[in-house]
Amino acid sequence: MTRKPSLASLSINAGAPEAKNGNAFRRGPEFASTFHLSGDVDSQVYQYGRFGQPTWTSLESGLAELEGGDTVIFPSGMSAASAILTSLLNPGDTVLLPSDGYAPVRYYTEQYLVRFGIKLKTIATQDIDSFDFEGITLALLETPSNPMLDTFDIHKAATKIHKHGGLLAIDNTTLTFLGQQPLALGADISMSADTKAVNGHSDVVFGHVSTIDKSISDKIRDWRKASGNIPGPMETWLVHRSLSTLDVRLQRMCDTAMLLAHELNSHDKVISVRFPGLASDPSHAIAKQQQQLFGFIISFELESKEAADKFLAACQLVYVATSFGGVHSMAERRARWGADKIAQGVIRFSVGCERDDDLINDVMVALDSL
Template identity: 50%
Template structure:
């Protein structure tokens, strides 16, 4: 049994370590702004902006999966913000991917710039070009969202550390079961647990994980002082979702690996990106640094109208932004301004039976190809 399999086997049993006879097996939902605190505060729960037992339960589970200390946040962007605002200072330079999730770029332009932090952009596929001299922080997202390009985590981390930079990796698309950036000496992992870790599209959540206690302390302090705290009910939902993540993620990845070659062969598909395809530009690197190939597939159809028909007319596609739910979902990413073709579709494979999902996708593609 591999270490990752062992962690998957143990994840639903973590709470058992703390149980006394008669205790509830699921974690209680602790809805508290105040805690009973007579006398000196000491090492007790004190105030709802600082700590909550339900957060701590989900942080323990995330820490187990990451094999590093994890800090919970109310969204993926809250986790990213904690890292950027907690670790950067005026005069620092940060390098962001130009083709990854767009909101960190907007955050940097709107707010970090005014605080004296300089931001540069670089495509994921050529992230090593230009080196990392002069940067305080290097931020990668691999596979990139939505284009699914990869960068070499080991090479980036080695070069960035030699230049004196911290490396932050957004692992939202892969989860700890699909890719483990900390094993490549990445300093910080951020993730939007809104996606597959929760898995049911009913709450926002995020986390930061690191083996550096100074970094963990900084993001915890940012959370406490900024008030960027998760709600206990949201934490409870994510705890429940994490118990089934291994099963759901495995089903989603297996289905994606099955249908990607079929999508590639369909005449309506002009181009496809999926790291699991041997023909994909990132396949060799994916085999080296990823545990799985993921559940996201990028499809380019002939036009905007063809893409919209495919999404809207497929009986087993939920038209929606975001990804990672139990239901297959899709959206045309150009509508948000991503630098992709008008007919590009980000397909997030869900947990439906594989062959039934393929039949629905094939039928919708057949209709989308009729102009």
């Protein structure tokens, strides 16, 4: 029986050159700012490096296949978020952001958009399922939220916001398109900080925006060209190279996260654990319904700031850093950034690609030392 390969298998070669004699399996990065352009301007060819170039085209076509929508790449996750907000909102519009999501998205809106007449409303992720969306022009939301991993039903939110004429954008950074398909679930826009798992090697800052609506991607592409928020060819190529291993990395990270979450849940030094893969977690039902993976981020609470800092210092295999999604496990005490609603002893733990027995042993020894 013939069937379409899974996205996981397609991700290995997405955006690669055509499989025909003489073509390389992979293209290298093309370093070019300027292209030959004689006569009248021809919109079908590359013209100038800020408008478009071949290395971008390769990655954008691969991501478009995996996201299920036209894709525009950016030099960071924040520039992808800024592109959505700045190109789609007008004075008088209301934007809805999560109060418990990635804080710089709120900061950008408050600092740079509110003064041009855009209104900001915030909502806790756990309240989204019961929210009506009336009066919201654009909602840019995260599920699971980061760092506390609350979820909401994307299809339900999309249906409600569309009824009121608004747009739903999902920041899909924590799961990637292999873990959740926002566009297939009804969202208008899916965005990602590819700095995290998509690139996955902690050596590139990157982002992208995908949409099923060509009029939206036209505006977003135009904003990139007009504002000059463009990725370099080397970074673009590195992200494309990482796509081929995303599925194996994610499988390993998510499998280990599930094992580690269970171990943490039964350790007497751990007060509570948030991981959507645990059947007891408040996010489990929705995660099971709409996600292909439960993810690789675990948030858990230790008794105090001191206990959390001691735990982090005692781990041998875990890097202390403020990021996630890399091949190396990373963790941090999240409240160190001053987030008011996060308890002082909460650790955000991003599971990497170490062997599960090594990593779990490392974490358990560190907890036992408290």
